Amino acid sequence: MTRTVTSTERALAALRELILRGQFTAGARLGEVELAERLGVSRTPVREALTRLAAEGLVELVPNRGARVASWSVAELEGVFDLRSALEPRLTGLAVPRAQPADVAALEELAAEMLTVGLPGPHQDLDALVPLNRRFHGRLVVIADQSALATALAGAIHAPIQLRNFRAYDEASLRRSLAHHVEIVAAIRAGDPTWARAVMTAHIHNARAVMLRAAREQEAS
Amino acid sequence: MTRTVTSTERALAALRELILRGQFTAGARLGEVELAERLGVSRTPVREALTRLAAEGLVELVPNRGARVASWSVAELEGVFDLRSALEPRLTGLAVPRAQPADVAALEELAAEMLTVGLPGPHQDLDALVPLNRRFHGRLVVIADQSALATALAGAIHAPIQLRNFRAYDEASLRRSLAHHVEIVAAIRAGDPTWARAVMTAHIHNARAVMLRAAREQEAS
DNA sequence: CAGCCCTAGATTGCACACAATCCACGGGAC
DNA sequence: GTCCCGTGGATTGTGTGCAATCTAGGGCTG
Numbered sequence: 001m002t003r004t005v006t007s008t009e010r011a012l013a014a015l016r017e018l019i020l021r022g023q024f025t026a027g028a029r030l031g032e033v034e035l036a037e038r039l040g041v042s043r044t045p046v047r048e049a050l051t052r053l054a055a056e057g058l059v060e061l062v063p064n065r066g067a068r069v070a071s072w073s074v075a076e077l078e079g080v081f082d083l084r085s086a087l088e089p090r091l092t093g094l095a096v097p098r099a100q101p102a103d104v105a106a107l108e109e110l111a112a113e114m115l116t117v118g119l120p121g122p123h124q125d126l127d128a129l130v131p132l133n134r135r136f137h138g139r140l141v142v143i144a145d146q147s148a149l150a151t152a153l154a155g156a157i158h159a160p161i162q163l164r165n166f167r168a169y170d171e172a173s174l175r176r177s178l179a180h181h182v183e184i185v186a187a188i189r190a191g192d193p194t195w196a197r198a199v200m201t202a203h204i205h206n207a208r209a210v211m212l213r214a215a216r217e218q219e220a221s
Numbered sequence: 222m223t224r225t226v227t228s229t230e231r232a233l234a235a236l237r238e239l240i241l242r243g244q245f246t247a248g249a250r251l252g253e254v255e256l257a258e259r260l261g262v263s264r265t266p267v268r269e270a271l272t273r274l275a276a277e278g279l280v281e282l283v284p285n286r287g288a289r290v291a292s293w294s295v296a297e298l299e300g301v302f303d304l305r306s307a308l309e310p311r312l313t314g315l316a317v318p319r320a321q322p323a324d325v326a327a328l329e330e331l332a333a334e335m336l337t338v339g340l341p342g343p344h345q346d347l348d349a350l351v352p353l354n355r356r357f358h359g360r361l362v363v364i365a366d367q368s369a370l371a372t373a374l375a376g377a378i379h380a381p382i383q384l385r386n387f388r389a390y391d392e393a394s395l396r397r398s399l400a401h402h403v404e405i406v407a408a409i410r411a412g413d414p415t416w417a418r419a420v421m422t423a424h425i426h427n428a429r430a431v432m433l434r435a436a437r438e439q440e441a442s
Numbered sequence: 443c444a445g446c447c448c449t450a451g452a453t454t455g456c457a458c459a460c461a462a463t464c465c466a467c468g469g470g471a472c
Numbered sequence: 473g474t475c476c477c478g479t480g481g482a483t484t485g486t487g488t489g490c491a492a493t494c495t496a497g498g499g500c501t502g
Contacts, residue, residue: 004493006284006455032484042457047484048272055276057372063227064463064484079369086307087373148300148380151278152308152373159369225463227485253454263487268454285454285493 007041012049014039019058019069019161020134026071026162030059057155072159074215080159081208085201087153088137092184092200093193095144103143104189110136111181118166118178126166133166136181160211168214176206228262233270235260240279240290240382241355247292247383251280278376293380295436301380302429306422308374309358313405313421314414316365324364325410331357332402339387339399347387354387357402381432389435397427 015035018024030050032043039046054061060070072080099107114132117125137157141150166174180203187196236256239245251271253264260267275282281291293301320328335353338346358378362371387395401424408417 006492008455009284031482033482043484044456044458047269048455051269051272052276055273063230065465066484076368079367082311082367083308083369083373086311087304090303090307146300146303147297148304148377151376152304155372156369227462229485252452254452264454265486265488269485286495287454 006045008045008048011035011039011041011045012052015046015049015053016056016058019053020130020158020164022161022164024069026069028069030067030069032066056158058158058161070158071162072215074212074219077159077212077215078208080156081204081211083156084153085204085208087149087156088140088204089197089200091144091146091149091153092140093197094146094149095140096188096191096193096196098145099143099188103139104185107136107139107181107185107188110139111178111185114181115178118174120171129166130164140184160207163211163214163218169210173206173210177203180206227266229266229269232256232260232262232266233273236267236270236274237277237279240274241351241379241385243382243385245290247290249290251288251290253287277379279379279382291379292383293436295433295440298380298433298436299429301377302425302432304377305374306425306429308370308377309361309425310418310421312365312367312370312374313361314418315367315370316361317409317412317414317417319366320364320409324360325406328357328360328402328406328409331360332399332406335402336399339395341392350387351385361405381428384432384435384439390431394427394431398424401427 024030032046032050035050036043036046050059050061050067053059054067058070059067061067110132114129114136116123117128117132141153144150169177180199183199184196184203187193187199245251253267253271256271257264257267271280271282271288274280275288279291280288282288331353335350335357337344338349338353362374365371390398401420404420405417405424408414408420
């Protein structure tokens, strides 16, 4: 009894993955016919996928002029990180009392794996860090089980995709970021929401500093 | 040079207005053909309007089973108000230094008008309160000019539409709510973001208490 | 009589064709 | 040379028909 999946869903998932993986440069035009051919469906599901991605904030939709991959100015990025720092610590705090042992184990494994591929050494692979990071933060959202918060966050977490790799991080910031994940797991294991919230706040502000620096450099060029 | 509007936009605006005005009961089925006839367009723009409204959180979209007017459980409502109390005071604080004299005047007029139609007396008209309230909060969003925050809020502000009239308010709560609007304008005029944030926080928690009580009663029935 | 299957009607999902709109590129006027 | 305007090609917007899917109801089986 495999649930049949509609073309729209496939197009949506495929497109989101393409964008998140950075297959398009920020601001790149997304022609409907081109995407339709590339994904092997007609324009109709492509259009629907595009409007949904626009709602997620991944693409920008201009009437009569089609879709572009979303991009953010430095000012907008500041707003986005401001938002994240309001929402994500709160979400983390809510997740603490709800986390099951399986959740903690999963988070712990993700955090450990990120240490492996994130730190300098033979296993370093900064690109592998991106999906792991997404899964870590995504898991927290699932645990918290707050649909309103989740949808509100969805629009914000995708924002820094244009600086989507971790190459923007200097080594000190990267080590901090990886350590934060581990510490968040520790706080959850200890059942201490205040601790978890605090670390998440630091985590986001650390990322904010890195991203804004990178965005400023990029904007200056 | 009147900007031509697409059928989708008209359908979107019309549908949103219908839902917000409470022309449908919460959970009501929204058939595509029925809406298409009612709005005088084909199914295509209706479908697109529905997906966009789903993104706004006004309708729920189930694959192969169409659209329904969104509804919220008590638990979800709690989450929504939690979210609003995190975002809207912050937004209000950001709006304070940005408000122009014209903005303050507009807010003041709205607050005054709400007093007129809200308080018991010959001019009382609780239904007229709804759009005024929307305009007041919407104006604050415009003034703050924070697109990320605005989109995050958009999903939350529509939530209580099923209890969309102000009849759920007991008189004390209603008086408080109306007074809050006036006081927010005073705080903005004084250029005091802390004051504005505080009143907005109180405003939302006041609404939260009313709405949750109403929702519980409704759910119990 | 309860439960299951199967069919019929209704509804959504998708593709395609045509209409409306936009954008780039020349040609002309000043 | 610069600006304006018109035209052609490309792209998005919309209508419609058909396929896929769901839901309700009746008849069959145990």
